[in-house]
Amino acid sequence: MPATLRHWPQHRKEQVRQVRDSNRRTTHDRRRASSRLHACDGRPGTARARRGCPTHGLPRVSAADGNHVPRSFLGWRVAWAAFTVAVFGWGVGFYGPPVFLFAVHETRGWSVTLVSAAVTCHFLLGALLVANLPALHRRIGVAGATRLGGGLSALGVAGWALAAAPWQLFLATVASGAGWAMTGAAAINAMVSPWFVRRRPAALAMAYNGASVGGVLLSPLWVALIGALGFPLAAGAVGGVMALALWLLAGRYFAQGPAVLGQQPDGDDAGVVAARTPSPYAPLPGRSLWRNRRFVTLALGTSIGLFAQIGLIAHLFSLLVAPFGAQPAGCAAGLATACAIVGRTGMGWLMRPATDRRVAAAGNYVVQLTGSLALLAAGGSDPALLLLGIALFGLGLGNATSLPPTIAQSDFVPADTARVVALVTASSQAAYAFSPAAFGVLREGLGAEALFLSAALLQAAAACAVLLGRSAQAAARRRDAGDGQRPIA
Incomplete structure (x- = not known):
């Protein structure tokens, strides 16, 4: 003691x-x-x-149950995973077919017309599936569809490389078109949107930048691998890496949404989410969507804008060879891609929830219109005007893909957004599938000047179509304010 x-x-x-x-x-x-x-x-x-x-x-919630609650907000990691999917999706499904066209023509001796028809079939079949992508996501989930898309893309590319008869080539487009649909614009939106509301434009811009990076990386990689290994081995290598990468990413980042993991969109607290203003619009089930002015103008404007954009891109490199030479022309075309990343990123981070996204989209088309007119004024010989036109046109390239989903977010109820994005993507893809051929006819019949002028006129029409939907927005909100009820249009 x-x-x-x-x-x-x-x-x-x-x-x-x-x-x-x-x-x-x-x-x-x-x-x-x-x-x-x-x-x-x-x-x-x-x-x-x-x-x-x-x-x-x-x-x-435990890791053993597969629902481990992370300490930090996972939304931006999901956006980066979607960026990687976009690199493969566009690098194989969008920028790949023009390279495949050349490889099949050279190795099989089939006509350019025949192989071009297969490319068109690839995009049309993809558009058909994109229209039904929300239903597929409900059935097998975003992760399941992404994994399936990676596998089908690999199978389709192998079919392009191994086709011994034209019918086999067209059969391969069924798989490659389906894979492109499951890894394209509507699929990227479905991966990212559940995680973001306020910051969705910035998140989508980051994810869609993978499309531009896919073009920069995989287009020359395809050419190099086909030249070194041959088309079949190159297809097996790229397709195998794509299928494996998408399988792993889908299981890790797309299998569970924020609600399952106990998180809220944008990483906000539950009280912030509850305080958000609901959409002033009513749901549009079934065919009523096709009779809605906001939807029709969005689909029409996007389709016209992408028709002009894809048609001009398809011929831009060959038009730049004469004034610049082959190698500098490739660098000049790369300038458009770099400007696309800058334009998309800037628009995504500067856009706020109160921004009128239709006005932003119309402004984007006007920038591209100005670029088309600069290319027209260059007369095929003024390097300064040509570079200015390429830069201005390129600034709007990425936004033509990333802005429509953000317009859908602001113009429709959340339950309709995924369907709107899928249908807008499908309609625009079906339209631009024919644009390289249509612009080729213009170029051969009337010259390069007609091509640039047509692109400018189409971009003006796209801007007007998008703005027509803005009047429908205002009318719906006036009705809502006048009678205190939700609008039906």
Whole structure:
């Protein structure tokens, strides 16, 4: 016994001992509870749960159940994963077919017209599936569809490389077109949108930049691999890497949405999400969507704009060879891609929830229109005007893909957004499938000047179509303000 306690009264000594014993018991109980907290998985029926685990009966989410709750917001990682999908999707499904056309023509000796028809078939079949992509996502999930898309893309490219007869080539377009649909614009929107509301334009811009990077990386890679290994081995190598990469990314990032993981869009708190203003528009089930002015103008404007864009891109390189030479012409075409990344990123990060996205889209078409007129004014010989036209035209390239999903977000209820994006993507893809051939006829019949002028006129028409939907927006909101009810259009 300490010396300080020897001369204390007996009852004071007893009080000190009781306090010490109580402290020892409390410390022991805390350590015991802590060990149970870490050891028990909280599931009913386990031995530790039956012995009184302090977490028994509490709702827990565990890694063993596949629903581990991460500490940080996963939305931006999902956007980067979608960026990688876009690199492969566009690099194989969009920029690949023009390279395949050349390879098949050279190795099989089939006519350019025949192989060009297969390219058109590839895009048309892809458009048909894109229109039904939301239903496929509901059935097998975004992760399942992404994995299937990677596998079908690999199978389709192998079919292009191994086709021994024209019918086999067209059969391969069924697989390659389906793979492109499952890894294209509507699919990227489905991957990213559940994770973002306020910052969706920036997230989509980042993800869609993978499309431009896919063109920059995989187009020359295709040419190099086909030249070094031959078309079949090149197709097997790229297709195999794509299928494996998409399989792994889909399982890690697309299998579960934010709600399953206990997170909110944009990484916000639950109170912020609950406070968001609901859409002023009513749902548009079934065919009523096709009678809606906001949808029709969005689909029409996007289709016209992409028809002009793809048609001009298809002929741009060959038009630049004469004034610049082959190698500098390739660098000049690369300038358009670099400007596309800059334009898309800038638009995505500068756009705010209150921004009128139809005005932004119309402005984007006007920038491209100005670029087309600069190319026309160059007369095929002025390098400065040609480079200016390429830069201006390129600034709008990426936004033509990334802006329509953001317009759909602001103009339609969340339940309709995925279907709107899929149908707009399908209609525009069906339209631009014919644009290289149509612009080729113009070029051969009337010259390059007609091609640039037609592109400018089409971009003006696209801007007007998008703005016509803006008047439908305003009318719906005026009706909503006037009668206090939700609009039906």
